[in-house]
Amino acid sequence: MKDGWLRRRIVWYLKRQEVLQAHKRREGSCRRCGACCSGCPFHDDKARACKVYRMRPDICRMFPLTPHDIRNVKTCGFRFKKDEDDQEEGFD
Ligand code: SF4
Ligand code: SF4
Secondary structure (H helix, E strand, O other), rough: OOOHHHHHHHHHOOOOHHHHHOOOOEEOOOOOHHHHHHOOOOOEEEOEEEHHHHHHOOHHHHHOOOOHHOOOOOOOOOOOOOOOOOOOOOOO
């Protein structure tokens, strides 16, 4: 997803603790919908697969990093359990 590309990198490299905290509440599994890969040169749109899957970077393996990443992604198989501090159900 091109729109979140820069934001995700800022979160990943500068707010790693935020990611690790969010992952404690993450549940589900990848459905291989490809929504987090659109626009990536390594994504095979026809096969709906990553061409470098075994070597994909950690930032890809960790998607969604935080609830924000899937706020508008209905097809993602991951969800975040509600946190006591959350204002909205299930999201930051
Ligand atoms: S490297 Fe692979 S997993 Fe990462 S965004 Fe590209 S296609 Fe997706
Ligand atoms: S958006 Fe979610 S389900 Fe779809 S490929 Fe990415 S991690 Fe997997």
